[in-house]
Amino acid sequence: MNDSTARFSKTASGKVSKDKWLEVGLAVLSEIGANGLTIERLCAMTERSKGSFYFHFNSIEVYKIDLLSYWEGKATVETENGVVAHDDPIDQRLAMPRLAAALSNRVEVAIRAWSHHDAKAKAEIRKVDARRIAFVAGVIAQTDGVPLEIARRLATIEYAAFLGFQHLLDDASQSERQNMYESTLFLISPHLRRPGE
Incomplete structure (x- = not known):
């Protein structure tokens, strides 16, 4: 076993x-x-x-569709819920690197690889990417006081870094990934400070 x-x-x-x-x-x-x-x-x-x-x-194809939806729930919906569990928008923003680092790097990379040759996986990835960017943009708009269009650009840059780190830091620990995600957050939102600073 x-x-x-x-x-x-x-x-x-x-x-x-x-x-x-x-x-x-x-x-x-x-x-x-x-x-x-x-x-x-x-x-x-x-x-x-x-x-x-x-x-x-009913079939392996139905299973795969359900699996993609399940992944979205676990890796995106639950993460969003973890962010909004904080009342203060700044606390929400600062929670993002910790929650993002808790995601399974290997599952995220595997689903993205799957999307290169499967239309349903590709559609799911596009939906999740759009959802994640929109969510991060909403929080950035609140914490940084910028228009939503600018917040969306910043969120796209931050999310692109997240995706890149999934490949560059594939063997990194959760703590190492969180540190890198936090570094990106503070580049995007330099006025924010780490707790205790």
């Missing part, structure tokens, strides 16, 4: 929930890439039959 199989334990009734199947998919993306998303591999990792897979998903 590998580490991935151990992570995705079954419920007391022996069933694997839909979310667990999707978590396994994120692990496959992280470890192997999109080419590893096969029913056989997913069943082996969950120690369940194909019938169990088909209980939740």
Whole structure:
């Protein structure tokens, strides 16, 4: 039994929930890439039959669509929620590097690679990119007091740096990635100060 199989334990009734199947998919993306998303591999990792897979998903294509949506929820919606959990806009802005650094670098890179040869993954990436830029722009507009159009340009630069660091810092620790993301934030918004400064 590998580490991935151990992570995705079954419920007391022996069933694997839909979310667990999707978590396994994120692990496959992280470890192997999109080419590893096969029913056989997913069943082996969950120690369940194909019938169990088909209980939740009509086909591997349906699974992949659900997986992309699940990734958006985990990596974008939950991150946004973590930001807006702070009442103060400056605290929201300062939370972004920490939350961004907590994302799985390997999953993010794997999904972007997948999008180069899969139209549905490409559409999802474009949607997520637009959503993330718009969200960051909204926070920048509040904290920096700039018009939304300028905030959008700044957010695009900041997000482009985030994407580049995913490749350049692929072996970096979460702390190292957070430091680099914070450096970018303070270049974009130099008037802000780190907590305690």
